[in-house]
Amino acid sequence: MRAFKDYARYYDLLYRDKDYASEAEFVHQLIQKHAPGARSILELGCGSGVHAQYLAKLGYRIHGVDMSTEMLEYAEERRIGMDRDQSERISFVQGNIHNINLGRNFDAVIALFHVMSYQPSNSDLKDSFATAKNHLIKDGVFIFDYWYGPAVLTNLPHIRVKRVEDNYIDITRIAEPFMHPNENLVEVNYQIFVKDKTKETVQVFRETHRLRYLFKPELELFFAEAGLKHLECCEWNTGRVPGFDSWNVFSIGKK
Numbered sequence: 001m002r003a004f005k006d007y008a009r010y011y012d013l014l015y016r017d018k019d020y021a022s023e024a025e026f027v028h029q030l031i032q033k034h035a036p037g038a039r040s041i042l043e044l045g046c047g048s049g050v051h052a053q054y055l056a057k058l059g060y061r062i063h064g065v066d067m068s069t070e071m072l073e074y075a076e077e078r079r080i081g082m083d084r085d086q087s088e089r090i091s092f093v094q095g096n097i098h099n100i101n102l103g104r105n106f107d108a109v110i111a112l113f114h115v116m117s118y119q120p121s122n123s124d125l126k127d128s129f130a131t132a133k134n135h136l137i138k139d140g141v142f143i144f145d146y147w148y149g150p151a152v153l154t155n156l157p158h159i160r161v162k163r164v165e166d167n168y169i170d171i172t173r174i175a176e177p178f179m180h181p182n183e184n185l186v187e188v189n190y191q192i193f194v195k196d197k198t199k200e201t202v203q204v205f206r207e208t209h210r211l212r213y214l215f216k217p218e219l220e221l222f223f224a225e226a227g228l229k230h231l232e233c234c235e236w237n238t239g240r241v242p243g244f245d246s247w248n249v250f251s252i253g254k255k
Contacts, residue, residue: 007207008070010171010194012048013164023112024054026237027143031108034231034252035141038107042135044097044128045115049075049090053082056089064092065100098127105137111144114248117211120185125212129226136255142228145236148249149184152213155245157186170195186211216242219251228253
């Protein structure tokens with residue numbers, strides 16, 4: 001089953017505890033540190049558009065790209081519901097980040113919430129880096145977060161259960177990981193139970209998400225091959241030097 005197909009319907013509820021506002025502020029600070037005055041952003045893998053919403057509040061013009069038409073439908077619904085001044089700074093388009101060419105350049109390119117870890121092969125990563133580089137202005141920056149290899153291998157993925165609800169549905173999500181050590185991949189098998197509180201019915205569906213954990217030396221090679229200078233590698237949302245307990249790390253490259 002294609003990732004984020006059925007999953008898209010419940011994505012925002014499952015991640016309502018994610019602090020998108022602070023993450024957007026963190027990205028804003030990174031952008032202004034390395035590309036002062038930047039105002040336009042291309043977001044690769046924009047999902048349901050929550051990061052775009054908060055970045056638009058900070059004054060950026062955001063153009064989001066995503067493969068999932070289902071996720072983009074929710075992103076567009078979110079955009080329409082915003083204040084006019086904010087919504088006019090946001091646009092979305094369906095496309096593959098491996099080969100999309102918008103014919104325009106941006107001050108910054110971002111890929112958040114592990115989008116780059118969803119690129120499992122070297123060719124996928126190379127193509128994604130090339131897309132970012134080809135859409136940047138001179139001195140523009142590419143910022144993305146990812147699963148950090150040293151931490152993943154120190155604190156191995158394990159079965160997790162998450163339960164969330166609203167006034168209408170109750171969701172239980174079971175995540176069962178399977179490691180592919182020779183590919184630096186974690187295959188996360190999701191089983192999701194959705195209970196309709198009104199009808200007292202339960203829907204069950206499954207999706208498999210494959211995520212690659214990454215290491216700084218290999219990323220430096222990808223940056224160099226794409227013609228980008230690797231500026232910074234730090235723990236996500238803290239800026240600390242990453243270590244064996246830093247599952248979520250970000251990197252920044254400059255054109």
